[in-house]
Amino acid sequence: MKAIEGMERLATKTMIPTIVFSILLVSSSVSFANADLIPEWVKNNALWYGQGEISETEFLNAIKFLVESKIIIIDSAEETVSKIMEAQIIIPNGNFNVSGKGFYLPLNLEISTNTKVTWVNDDSVPHNIQSQDERGHVIDFFNSPPLNTGDRFEFTFEEPGVYNYYCSFHPWRVGLVTVK
Ligand SMILES: [Cu+2]
Structure with a gap:
């Protein structure tokens, strides 16, 4: 025992x-x-x-x-893992059509800083994403090459602000990214 x-x-x-x-x-x-x-x-x-x-x-x-x-x-x-969030903007089918409703989805994307935004072209024709200043002039900030159907474009927003963009092939298509 x-x-x-x-x-x-x-x-x-x-x-x-x-x-x-x-x-x-x-x-x-x-x-x-x-x-x-x-x-x-x-x-x-x-x-x-x-x-x-x-x-x-x-x-x-x-x-x-x-x-x-x-x-x-x-x-x-x-502590060593930096937090990057992700969001998506869809370029919907029919987005090219000036008389259609094919607005970017969402039209105004609201995100917080350090969010990676991915635009996805779901339309049947190529589009691009060109960042603009508040007066509508293209600026060298986030600018994609032509995106074919199914192509994606990524950009990570690090600073708060309201960011305008449009498609130079279909200039009636404008969108916003609001970073808080
Ligand atoms: Cu376009």
Whole structure:
């Protein structure tokens, strides 16, 4: 009976450091500052834990201390991922027809900054996307080549503003992108 209890205790004792080591091993973004920064009491805790003189909680608190005091540095992966959102504008079938209703869908796209906008030509004839200033003059900002049926054109808006565009083949077709 004593022997079994002893083995169970040993199993628990070896499990915690194994778990901690595994966490550090699988996370490639963990780095260590100079080991000289580890206070003596933390080193003693590891020793005492191995000898069964302190509890798991005390031992884990020592590791928590190392993380909180940035001796063990765990980078948050979320911080390094920049958030790019996506939106679409359809150039619908019949968009070329001056007397038709084939407006861009949507006619005024409202997005937030860092959104990638994709225009898709669903019409039967080529179109292009040319950015304009507020007086209707073409400016060199977002300008696509001719887009055949099914072709796409992408542009990522980084600054707030109201952006005008039109199709130079069918200048009656104008659209807006509003970036907030
Ligand atoms: Cu067009």
